[in-house]
């Protein structure tokens with residue numbers, strides 16, 4: 001049932017209207033027959049996901065809609081009747097890789113001419129890429145952007161009713177993608193479920209393509225988020241991963257005054273023994289109020305992903321990150337003071353245009369001060385259309401690679417030292433699955449985010465157990481069950 005606030009936002013086009021969703025459900029019903037008619041059997045669908053957790057969550061919705069249209073998940077790409085690639089636009093090499101993979105699909109289409117091949121996701125919001133795909137890959141029949149994901153039944157229906165090719169891509173900058181509630185979701189197996197709390201981004205970091213391809217920031221109504229969280233818990237998941245490009249600014253534009261801390265408080269108050277994680281946090285919007293809540297909470301993990309990107313104020317300014325090194329470090333030390341067991345992970349861009357070796361040393365020293373549990377490091381890659389793409393970039397790629405390796409070596413040393421220091425400690429672990437490396441062992445995740453493997457009998461995925469760490473390796477622990 002729609003509440004008043006959702007209705008108001010429908011009228012303001014922030015939320016897809018009920019009538020529009022009804023139209024899609026109707027189309028989904030028609031497609032069931034049309035797909036069987038075209039394929040000659042219940043269709044098998046394959047959705048391949050590139051990029052971030054947000055895309056993973058979108059793919060779960062795409063697969064949910066396809067199942068709703070009578071599809072079964074294919075075991076692999078070769079036996080699929082519908083192949084959809086959910087693409088990512090964050091890095092340049094992802095684009096090159098994607099285009100070569102799409103080229104490979106031609107052979108599958110020749111072997112099965114009824115097959116439907118489609119591309120969607122962030123890369124399909126870029127005009128030049130869409131033009132290239134239209135010209136080079138005539139066998140790609142369906143191309144759509146992130147703003148019309150909920151319209152998949154209608155787009156597929158047009159194709160099944162005889163249109164040669166259906167393309168529905170971004171209609172203009174400065175818009176927010178409308179929120180579609182109540183889409184069917186085929187969640188991945190496991191103990192963790194993702195829950196998108198907001199979409200898009202308003203920050204326009206100078207290197208980032210996201211605000212252009214995902215649109216402006218828009219938050220879901222808290223009631224809808226709580227409804228979905230309850231569904232996730234009722235399905236037996238033990239960990240909820242809240243997703244958004246900048247979860248710390250959750251709530252902007254909602255009629256009810258609510259911020260991310262309050263949303264977390266409400267999710268935490270739901271019944272059950274479960275964990276909450278979230279990503280991604282922006283340091284400029286991360287508050288002490290939020291850190292205080294995490295410190296007091298029994299359910300929110302003391303493990304925060306806080307992308308710093310650079311340790312140099314000059315580079316942070318060029319990146320339009322809108323915080324300083326000092327502010328960032330003050331957040332870290334406040335969190336460490338409140339939670340001695342807190343761990344941090346981060347993202348770092350090495351070789352941003354004009355980064356000097358002194359700038360890089362600032363990044364290195366910040367990492368040594370914070371002592372991240374792990375970091376996701378990237379060499380800067382220009383994205384056409386972003387401000388940084390037109391900045392002078394005199395640093396040779398070889399030098400950037402050298403800096404990256406220096407940073408990775410420093411991080412390896414920190415990880416090894418800190419993980420060894422945990423030997424003998426007892427961690428509460430959420431059991432995930434049998435270990436891939438040791439027969440009879442299970443693997444799980446500590447609250448601090450580290451993977452731990454341990455010999456185990458009578459332990460199931462989804463159990464919470466106590467594990468004593470016996471060996472701290474570079475990127476995981478080994479341990480033993482505490483009876």
Ligand code: SF4
Nearest residue numbers: 201203204205208210
């Ligand atoms: S916060 Fe910055 S880096 Fe993150 S998605 Fe938004 S613009 Fe991109």
